[in-house]
Amino acid sequence: MEGAAQWEIYAPVNTSNGSALNKTQCVGKDFNGTTTQPAMTNVSLMQFDIIVKDSVASPQTGWVFSTLVYDKNAPGKDAWDKMIPLGATWGGNPDVINTAPTALTPPVTVNPKLSENWVNPKSPVYAVSTLGWDGRLSGPNDGAVVTPAWAASHYYPAGLASAGCLGCHSSAQYPMTSFLLPTSSQPPQTIDPPLSGSDPDAALVMAEPGSKLWMSWFQSRDGKTPMGPDTSAGAKPVALDYDMVTAFKAIPMWQQAKAAEAKNAQK
Structure with missing residues (x-):
């Protein structure tokens, strides 16, 4: 990836990318990105x-x-x-x-x-x-x-x-x-x-x-x-x-949203 195009994203750190844990641009004192806590980090194209x-x-x-x-x-x-x-x-x-x-x-x-x-x-x-x-x-x-x-x-x-x-x-x-x-x-x-x-x-x-x-x-x-x-x-x-985006992501996310909507309506 030497010389590849880079930009910063604010996202949880992917555990498969171990180097990102050490290169995260911290937000606040002693802030380290985790799989649940987002952080500023570089990605390469x-x-x-x-x-x-x-x-x-x-x-x-x-x-x-x-x-x-x-x-x-x-x-x-x-x-x-x-x-x-x-x-x-x-x-x-x-x-x-x-x-x-x-x-x-x-x-x-x-x-x-x-x-x-x-x-x-x-x-x-x-x-x-x-x-x-x-x-x-x-x-x-x-x-x-x-x-x-x-x-x-x-x-x-x-x-x-x-x-x-x-x-x-x-x-x-x-x-x-x-x-x-x-x-x-x-x-x-x-x-x-x-x-x-x-x-x-x-x-x-x-x-x-x-x-x-x-x-x-x-x-x-x-x-x-x-x-x-x-x-x-x-x-x-x-x-x-x-269209894998529709099959694997969009429809399941829509179903989750509708289920949450129905659950909240029952409260």
Whole structure:
């Protein structure tokens, strides 16, 4: 992130960013940011996503997902010039099923058979270390690499590459009967893998790579076809055209607000 664009935000400190705890600009005497107490701290621009609705370039899904990443060694006069394309994706390539270690264990190798996916070979190392399954596009600030993971009785302490940008967004539906990533259940579950040593982190239970359930996240559906499965009452979810903000955040927040409103009305 040397030389990257920076600005200050006032927010609780993310526990995954240990350095922020020591670099927080304190507000008041002896004030330190925590996960519940906000503080002024710097953030650096590492990723910028551009998602375009385009039924011509992408006749199946109707979308083209692209990602820019910061490369301090790229030519340019400022940090914005050094935001380079990591890649683009417009389909799931469900016909390409590769379960070799090079496709699953990060950093994965980009499979040249992926005809609906392009990754810039000149991308910085940190950006390609978080690609999805078999090299499907996923940025460093996304969650394609699940660490640690458990799938088909196999423990992945160094991570398992799973759904990339398009695969994650393809689960956008209401209600969300599938998780963002190819987990074996919704809501997802975690386990403490046997013989995993002293690692205290529970592993996310994933579907078996290449299985029918796993492949649900690697199709090329149009935005009107839900991923599924059906609800417990047998009703089909409503597809939300790859709009994960609506599915994962807006609708749940609206439901919480309406529930709180109803509860207050009863007082």
